[in-house]
Amino acid sequence: xxxxxxxxxxxxxxxxxxxxxxxxxxxxxxxxxxxxxxxxxxxxxxxxxxxxxxxxxxxxxxxxxxxxxxxxxxxxxxxxxxxxxxxxxxxxxxxxxxxxxxxxxxxxxxxxxxxxxxxxxxxxxxxxxxxxxxxxxxxxxxxxxxxxxxxxxxxxxxxxxxxxxxxxxxxxxxxxxxxxxxxxxxxxxxxxxxxxxxxxxxxxxxxxxxxxxxxxxxxxxxxxxxxxxxxxxxxxxxxxxxxxxxxxxxxxxxxxxxxxxxxxxxxxxxxxxxxxxxxxxxx
Amino acid sequence: xxxxxxxxxxxxxxxxxxxxxxxxxxxxxxxxxxxxxxxxxxxxxxxxxxxxxxxxxxxxxxxxxxxxxxxxxxxxxxxxxxxxxxxxxxxxxxxxxxxxxxxxxxxxxxxxxxxxxxxxxxxxxxxxxxxxxxxxxxxxxxxxxxxxxxxxxxxxxxxxxxxxxxxxxxxxxxxxxxxxxxxxxxxxxxxxxxxxxxxxxxxxxxxxxxxxxxxxxxxxxxxxxxxxxxxxxxxxxxxxxxxxxxxxxxxxxxxxxxxxxxxxxxx
Numbered sequence: 001x002x003x004x005x006x007x008x009x010x011x012x013x014x015x016x017x018x019x020x021x022x023x024x025x026x027x028x029x030x031x032x033x034x035x036x037x038x039x040x041x042x043x044x045x046x047x048x049x050x051x052x053x054x055x056x057x058x059x060x061x062x063x064x065x066x067x068x069x070x071x072x073x074x075x076x077x078x079x080x081x082x083x084x085x086x087x088x089x090x091x092x093x094x095x096x097x098x099x100x101x102x103x104x105x106x107x108x109x110x111x112x113x114x115x116x117x118x119x120x121x122x123x124x125x126x127x128x129x130x131x132x133x134x135x136x137x138x139x140x141x142x143x144x145x146x147x148x149x150x151x152x153x154x155x156x157x158x159x160x161x162x163x164x165x166x167x168x169x170x171x172x173x174x175x176x177x178x179x180x181x182x183x184x185x186x187x188x189x190x191x192x193x194x195x196x197x198x199x200x201x202x203x204x205x206x207x208x209x210x211x212x213x214x215x216x217x218x219x220x221x222x223x224x225x226x227x228x229x230x231x232x233x234x235x236x237x238x239x240x241x242x243x244x245x246x247x248x249x250x251x252x253x254x255x256x257x258x259x260x261x262x263x264x265x266x267x268x269x270x271x272x273x274x275x276x277x278x279x280x281x282x283x
Numbered sequence: 284x285x286x287x288x289x290x291x292x293x294x295x296x297x298x299x300x301x302x303x304x305x306x307x308x309x310x311x312x313x314x315x316x317x318x319x320x321x322x323x324x325x326x327x328x329x330x331x332x333x334x335x336x337x338x339x340x341x342x343x344x345x346x347x348x349x350x351x352x353x354x355x356x357x358x359x360x361x362x363x364x365x366x367x368x369x370x371x372x373x374x375x376x377x378x379x380x381x382x383x384x385x386x387x388x389x390x391x392x393x394x395x396x397x398x399x400x401x402x403x404x405x406x407x408x409x410x411x412x413x414x415x416x417x418x419x420x421x422x423x424x425x426x427x428x429x430x431x432x433x434x435x436x437x438x439x440x441x442x443x444x445x446x447x448x449x450x451x452x453x454x455x456x457x458x459x460x461x462x463x464x465x466x467x468x469x470x471x472x473x474x475x476x477x478x479x480x481x482x483x484x485x486x487x488x489x490x491x492x493x494x495x496x497x498x499x500x501x502x503x504x505x506x507x508x509x510x511x512x513x514x515x516x517x518x519x520x521x522x523x524x525x526x527x528x529x530x531x532x533x534x535x536x537x538x539x540x541x542x543x544x545x546x547x548x549x550x
Contacts, residue, residue, distance in 0.1 A: 021489055051493070053464055053467070072464065074461075076454075078419070078461060137493060
């Protein structure tokens with residue numbers, strides 16, 4: 001479902017992609033920008049706040065429907081004249097076919113301040129633009145929760161990329177606010193095949209199935225080695241009949257052995273006393 | 284190797300390629316682990332906790348001077364004499380390179396010290412002018428260094444100290460953006476050293492990690508102090524991530540894969 005929320009028309013107004021160094025959201029971001037660039041009728045405006053301007057230009061610059069706004073190479077106006085247009089001015093001039101893309105919301109907040117950035121995005125959301133896409137690096141914010149929540153509240157579709165778990169595909173947790181007011185929260189897996197995004201719903205795990213999987217399958221020792229490890233029925237029977245000498249014996253067998261007697265053979269010089277030594281005792 | 288005034292190089296054939304044993308990129312364990320190439324234009328080095336990543340920078344300087352490239356060194360952590368002394372042990376002559384104009388040094392620390400002596404307002408109220416002046420110094424030095432065909436490297440050791448001078452995070456991020464955009468000139472590459480001890484430091488480190496072609500992280504051992512291993516180096520290039528243990532000796536660093544310590548230390 002996520003892919004349809006992302007790409008189908010009418011476009012979701014404000015898509016916020018939250019990522020961190022642990023799991024990057026750049027591939028989804030690039031996919032979304034690429035999708036818009038493939039449609040000649042939409043004009044993509046990239047507001048770059050981070051990294052090399054030349055690299056950003058090189059990445060998407062070949063397309064004709066691409067406009068880049070530089071807020072990185074001369075943000076303070078040290079190299080000659082500062083940008084004539086502020087982020088707000090440039091953003092608010094856009095029209096219905098325009099797609100607004102911000103490559104690092106965290107840098108925009110550092111540069112313009114939280115309140116101003118929020119105001120611009122709020123205005124953009126209510127403005128007649130096709131879509132607003134912003135990438136938010138969570139680990140570049142001083143107080144993560146506050147800023148996160150603020151923009152999550154504002155956006156229509158927020159994606160939080162997560163590392164893969166129990167599967168080869170990575171996960172994305174999204175919150176989609178429908179026009180009817182219904183909020184859908186879901187976790188889906190995603191992957192890219194030949195540059196195309198594929199998402200699938202994660203099936204609820206069946207505890208019974210999990211238990212079955214967790215039982216260790218019985219190993220047949222015969223298959224583990226070239227030696228004969230097991231026993232045939234006959235050998236098993238012989239083993240059962242064998243009585244080990246150190247084990248306690250059956251009562252019947254011990255009774256038979258009671259018949260044994262001690263023969264005491266006296267020596268020639270043995271002083272055997274026939275008398276009972278305790279005879280004088282009155283017991 | 285020099286003999287009777289003539290340079291003699293020893294070559295070894297590995298597979299189909301011929302390499303020189305005198306090439307530090309092959310023979311030096313740290314440089315062999317880092318594998319920083321010409322196309323790696325943004326390098327970020329991060330020190331975690333108490334670890335010291337200065338040896339990464341000094342080894343990179345060795346590689347830069349070996350490749351006969353130019354260097355602009357910005358010292359915010361160690362004085363120039365430190366690099367000079369380390370260079371003697373690692374086998375490069377920074378003094379000669381300075382005389383030959385292959386290396387330019389920007390030392391805000393010495394300027395700060397001199398401003399203390401002259402009782403000027405060395406920690407200026409206008410923090411923007413600190414980073415702005417520093418950027419222009421760097422830019423001017425790099426313009427001089429990029430005259431020829433050689434690649435010029437900018438090494439900043441370390442960016443996090445700007446925060447200690449009272450510069451705000453946003454301004455440091457702007458300064459980093461300005462320096463990163465110097466690579467628009469194909470002859471310039473940048474190396475940033477950062478240390479991560481507070482949350483604010485981490486913002487700078489993380490910000491660089493997002494855009495770096497090569498990210499190097501030096502951390503102490505999680506298990507605590509060890510006599511056999513000094514710390515861990517993590518080298519990340521695109522999605523490839525490799526990890527090494529290292530041991531610091533008086534005259535160099537040995538690197539090895541985790542678990543192979545014993546084979547390398549007691550040979």
